[in-house]
Amino acid sequence: MGSWDLLKADSYHYLVNMSWWRVALMTLFYFIVFNSLFATLYWIDLYQIGGVGPNPTWGDAFFFSIQTMATIGYGYYHPKGIYINSIVCVEAWLSFTFNAIFTGMIITKVQRPARLRHTMKFSEVATINKLSDIYTSQEINNLPDEYNGGYEKGHLGLSFRIINLRKRLFCMPDLRLMLLKRSGRNYVVHELEYEINRQVGRPRAEAQSKPHLQLPWTITHPINRTSPLFGKNLDDFVNGEYEVICVIDGVDELSSLNFQCRWSYIASEIYWDHIFVPMLSRDPQSGAFQIETNNLSKTVPINQAPLEEDSIELNESSSLLNLELL
Known part of the structure; x- marks a missing residue:
């Protein structure tokens, strides 16, 4: 569908999603064409x-149209006859309508938080390993009845990270994780279970709350028997x-x-x-959390990973983001 077809089919969203320089050109074009049209109508009987003045020009009619459209009312130009007053009424009504439309469109563009998605950064890569903390339970892993569930390493999981680079908070964050895969000639969408960081102290039968979005999120999908990724390898990812x-x-x-990202x-x-x-990490002097934003997408092979996460120190030249948690 071309731009003109899209404009006719959904003009409001097309105009709202239009870039600012296109909006500026469109308003300038509308301003010139609109006033030129009514200036020509006024020019028919300028007297x-x-x-x-005694020798009126088309320019006088054009500037009179601008003053009428903008309701400036300097008092120098003014309508006298029935013909001009009729044209003034039509122009005033149309200019009021179009100005209201353009004002609403610009306010919507300024107010909408669409640009916030650029401050929500995802890691450029995801990882699959057996070192992720996965919550295990009786139902999924056939554990003994006395086992109440908890986080354990050694289970396969797919992980990626998210960080909010803006100090402004996001309220009521919600996350959905899906797997799109080819099935014959069609595509199938699977909803995926996930963990956000380590969440303890709440029964797993209840919906898990979302942690503070100012902290980096580590999203982990447990690849267990209920996962559509169970038993898959890299070739399956590529071929599927x-x-x-x-x-x-x-x-x-x-x-x-x-907003949505x-x-x-x-x-x-x-x-x-x-x-x-x-x-x-935490600053030992101020006690504030520090986020190494440059490490968002950095990974290392498991055989090169340190035994403890705290053994990786932050570089002095790195990009740090200090957080003050409420």
Whole structure:
């Protein structure tokens, strides 16, 4: 569908999503064409416009149209006859209508939080390894009845990270994780279970709360028997055209408007037997959390990973983001 067909089919969203330089050119074009049209109508009988002088020109009619459209009312030009007053009424009505439309469009463009998705950064890669903390339970792993569930290493998991680079908070964040894969000639979408960081102290039968979005999120999908990725390898990812899709919804604290950001990972962006480099530490002097934003997408092979995450120190030249948690 071309731009003109899209404009006719959904003009409001087309105009709202238009870039600012296109909006500026469109408003300038509308301003010139609109006033030129009515200037021509006024020019038919310029002598019914008071203040034009003995030798009126088309320019006098054009500037009279601008003053009428903008309701400036300097008092120099003024309509006198029935013909000019009729044209003034039509122009005033049309200019009021179009100005209201353009004003609403510009306010919507300024107010909407669409640009916030650029401050929500996803790691450029995802990892699959057996070092991720996975919550295990009786139902999934056939554990003894006395086992109440908990986080354990040694289970296969797919992980990626998210960070909010803006100090402004997002309210009521929600996350959806899906797997898109080819099935014959069609594509199938699977909803994926996930863990956000380590969440303890709440029964797993209840919906898990979302942690503070100012902290980096580590999203981990447990690859157990209920996962569509169970028993798959790298070749299956490539041949099946797998794509992991993450969607985050939230409410902007300032405007109280909803926003959404999306990211996806294909087979070439999923690193097997890798682990993410730690990016969160605490300043020993101020006690504030520090986030190494440059480490968001950094991974190392498992055989090169340190035994403890704290053994990776932050470089003095790195990009640090200080957080003050409420």
